[in-house]
Amino acid sequence: MSRSERGLVLEIQRMSTEDGPGLRSTLFLKGCSLRCRWCHNPESISPKPELRWSGSRCLGCGECLSACPNRALSLGAGIRIDRGSCDGCGECERTCPGGALELWGRSMTAEEAVAELLRDRSFFGPDGGVTVSGGEACLQASFVQETLGRLRSEGVGTALDTCGMCTEFRLLRSAEHADLVLYDIKDADPDRHLRNTGGDLAVVLRNFRLLARPSGDRARKRIWVRTPVIPGLADSPGMIEGIARFLVESGAESVERWELCAFNNLCREKYRQLGEEWELAASPLMDADHMDRLVDAAIRAGWPADRIRWTGMTAAGGTVGKERLGSPEPGIGRRSWNEEAPCARDRNG
Numbered sequence: 001m002s003r004s005e006r007g008l009v010l011e012i013q014r015m016s017t018e019d020g021p022g023l024r025s026t027l028f029l030k031g032c033s034l035r036c037r038w039c040h041n042p043e044s045i046s047p048k049p050e051l052r053w054s055g056s057r058c059l060g061c062g063e064c065l066s067a068c069p070n071r072a073l074s075l076g077a078g079i080r081i082d083r084g085s086c087d088g089c090g091e092c093e094r095t096c097p098g099g100a101l102e103l104w105g106r107s108m109t110a111e112e113a114v115a116e117l118l119r120d121r122s123f124f125g126p127d128g129g130v131t132v133s134g135g136e137a138c139l140q141a142s143f144v145q146e147t148l149g150r151l152r153s154e155g156v157g158t159a160l161d162t163c164g165m166c167t168e169f170r171l172l173r174s175a176e177h178a179d180l181v182l183y184d185i186k187d188a189d190p191d192r193h194l195r196n197t198g199g200d201l202a203v204v205l206r207n208f209r210l211l212a213r214p215s216g217d218r219a220r221k222r223i224w225v226r227t228p229v230i231p232g233l234a235d236s237p238g239m240i241e242g243i244a245r246f247l248v249e250s251g252a253e254s255v256e257r258w259e260l261c262a263f264n265n266l267c268r269e270k271y272r273q274l275g276e277e278w279e280l281a282a283s284p285l286m287d288a289d290h291m292d293r294l295v296d297a298a299i300r301a302g303w304p305a306d307r308i309r310w311t312g313m314t315a316a317g318g319t320v321g322k323e324r325l326g327s328p329e330p331g332i333g334r335r336s337w338n339e340e341a342p343c344a345r346d347r348n349g
């Protein structure tokens with residue numbers, strides 16, 4: 001058999017109800033093609049392994065300093081990491097007696113990833129399965145293709161989570177064995193999209209059409225669209241109306257649901273552990289009435305009321321997800337914020 005493709009894996013998150021139908025395991029890959037100002041998973045952006053240090057677990061023993069072959073660690077108010085010198089070898093992580101040092105990102109073959117994921121199959125049930133997410137999963141297209149292909153041949157339901165910012169070749173290769181595609185559309189205005197995400201909206205929309213419209217021997221994909229709603233940056237009814245009009249014109253038959261994901265700022269600690277400032281650290285939560293108005297805007301622009309909902313934490317009441325009209329599909333229940341740990345991978349990527 002040919003060599004199994006290698007990928008840089010950030011994490012396998014189990015028992016997820018956020019990344020497709022039913023109960024799923026989500027394979028998060030490292031490396032992203034966008035730089036969203038609101039990114040909730042900053043540890044997934046770099047395509048290289050990254051080290052984090054947790055002060056609460058550190059015993060102050062200093063073992064890591066002498067273990068590092070690159071002298072990338074030093075003692076200050078805590079352990080300081082010289083990220084320019086660190087090559088992600090993992091020596092310090094293996095040495096640390098307190099578990100205070102942890103590497104984000106591990107190289108695995110698709111064969112190894114599938115073997116790990118198949119351990120979870122007993123909880124997938126008839127609707128669940130595996131979702132491959134990022135970062136931007138399509139940047140590791142060969143790895144994704146092989147991983148989803150192997151899972152599908154084992155009878156496991158498969159999904160791909162993408163922001164669509166990649167070449168057509170990578171997208172189609174990654175999506176080949178995906179039963180469902182979770183597709184982020186973050187704006188309808190090209191200039192604002194570029195300002196907020198660093199990405200070319202035309203590429204995202206062109207790739208969406210590729211998946212949503214059948215062509216030749218390529219069938220259309222089942223798609224769930226997700227749109228992050230970010231206070232002051234991407235939260236206007238006009239933006240939602242623009243996306244709605246695009247979806248009505250380009251993907252109405254393929255898009256089974258559209259989710260508006262309300263901003264939260266619970267990822268602040270991850271920025272701190274990476275030694276980075278985050279411009280939205282003090283931004284407020286969205287208001288539930290405003291989220292309702294955005295749903296209304298989508299419906300006004302022609303999007304079917306039974307295929308849209310908003311989810312996430314809001315300022316009034318601290319909950320939740322809200323079904324809007326229509327009845328929930330199996331596996332798309334009302335979401336409680338408490339189901340998700342603060343440092344879990346988040347949808348507002």
Ligand code: SF4
Pocket residue numbers: 051067068069070071072073085086087088089090091092093
């Ligand atoms: S991962 Fe390797 S290079 Fe980086 S700080 Fe730890 S021991 Fe040093």
Ligand code: SF4
Pocket residue numbers: 057058059060061062063064065079095096097098099100101
């Ligand atoms: S080896 Fe671990 S516990 Fe010891 S000083 Fe380094 S980070 Fe802290």
